[in-house]
Amino acid sequence: MARLSRENKAARAAPARSRRVKRAAADRPAPKRRSSDAPYHHGDLHEALLKAAEQVLERDGLPGLTLRAVAREAGVSHAAPTHHFGDLTGLVSELAAIGFRQFGVAMAAADASAATPSEKGVASAKAYVAYAEAHPGMYGLMFRSERLDYSRPSLHEASEASFAGLARGVGASRREQISKESLSLDQAAAIASAWSLVHGFTMLLLDGRLSKILKLLPEGTTPEMLLTAMLRLSAGRPPRP
Amino acid sequence: MARLSRENKAARAAPARSRRVKRAAADRPAPKRRSSDAPYHHGDLHEALLKAAEQVLERDGLPGLTLRAVAREAGVSHAAPTHHFGDLTGLVSELAAIGFRQFGVAMAAADASAATPSEKGVASAKAYVAYAEAHPGMYGLMFRSERLDYSRPSLHEASEASFAGLARGVGASRREQISKESLSLDQAAAIASAWSLVHGFTMLLLDGRLSKILKLLPEGTTPEMLLTAMLRLSAGRPPRP
DNA sequence: TTTTGATCTTTACATCGTAAAGATATCAGT
DNA sequence: ACTGATATCTTTACGATGTAAAGATCAAAA
Secondary structure (H helix, E strand, O other), rough: OOOOOOOOOOOOOOOOOOOOOOOOOOOOOOOOOOHHHHHHOOOOOOHHHHHHHHHHHHHHHHOOHHHHHHHHHHHOOOOOOHHHHHHHHHHHHHHHHHHHHHHHHHHHHHHOOOOOOHHHHHHHHHHHHHHHHHOOHHHHOOOOOOOOOOHHHHHHHHHHHHHHHHHHHHHHHOOOOOOOOOOOHHHHHHHHHHHHHHHHHHHHOOOOOOHHHHHHHOOOOHHHHHHHHHHHHOOOOOOOO | OOOOOOOOOOOOOOOOOOOOOOOOHHHHOOOOOOOOOOOOOOOOOOOHHHHHHHHHHHHHHHHHHHHHHHEEEEEEEEHHHHHHHOOOOOOHHHHHHHHHHHHHHHHHHHHHHHHOHHHHHHEEEEEEEEHHHHHHHHHHHHHHOOOOOOOOOOHHHHHHHHHHHHHHHHHHHHHOOOOOOOOOHHHHHHHHHHHHHHHHHHHHHHOOOHHHHHOOOOOOOOOHHHHHHHHHHHHOOOOOO
């Protein structure tokens, strides 16, 4: 089951160097990249840590995303991230905020690429699922992590923006303005339905819970084709042969 | 002996009793229930551990569900669960199987309580969400835990049964038989849509991501009312004032 | 140049999962 | 009834993790 048992599999770089060399700035961490984008003290941690965290996340999944693993990946001591993010919740929340921004960009691009409101809806839904499939670790972090702190401004704002985009898209497909003050039950139901459908589909797909359904479908049917059929249904169209 | 002065933060029950009395079977663990269903060695662990695990889960959430916390709750040593479940994955998987069975019972009851296929669908959907609201820890364990082992027969079978019930319900509402051999794209889309909608709604609700929408609705609008409106929409009914 | 403060490293500790060895009670076989 | 075998539970031990605290190091202000 690949319990990931020993965890020693890292130990990639500089196992012997820690002899307390003192002085010798050229011998800094730098086990990985050493590009010129290190204009600061030891380099631009904060940014480097976030990149390392995303790599660890997509490589080892959510359970592998630990402060120490990120520090290893970035080639710094295990306590270095603390100074930049406070604790694991801090790091994870900042990373999730980045995810929501990437996600928002992808959704906006899909929306802009389609002409009619109905086409925009389909394109957005496909982009939604496509993002999750391309970045399953990130999507899981954003939507299933118990360690997110939404009181952090960056995360709050980024996720808020994602939601606003969704609400605007649904409003457009209904040809009405979505107020920021109040919603009719019907508007709320439309928004919640769209979000629930696509979010639920994505979660079930990432969790492998649709594989049985997909296996019973004609050879070569992709998740995207299934999603398309679902959207056709919920749009009230007649079944297609 | 009786080190035990470690991990005392809980210490909810019987904190003084661990005096190592040797001999004296009546003084066994039994810090909690002491019913007559203890026909075995020290009592019926396995069952007691599962009950303790559910309590810990619903009290402290998924992150609080640790092997040692369950052992504490049951009043046994921290390594006792290992012998019954192998590891944390084992315990968690068995507990999830129990959850799927509870869940299946609730869904079947809802289905049986309604008359027409369409009413059955609505009742089932409400029962789905109601179960998750009543047992948020369990639902999270079943649908968002990364530590489930579906190769375990009990879990595989229990979750399989849940899915079969869902497929059967959707088939009934479409007045057609769902084959176990193959599905049409339309049938698959109907099943996946129903599941995605209700599962997505549940996840978003439990994560608090619908609270903003609910807050913009007329005073006193409950999640269930929102769900009802959503189901009305997806059934293709006209909006209701 | 010297001091200061931010950045990073060491060290330390409590908790967790898990393995292994020691204790204890139940049961089978005589 | 006694004795050994076996399942059950406890102790002990180890590596991993998050996090706090103290020490070291470097950029830049003074």
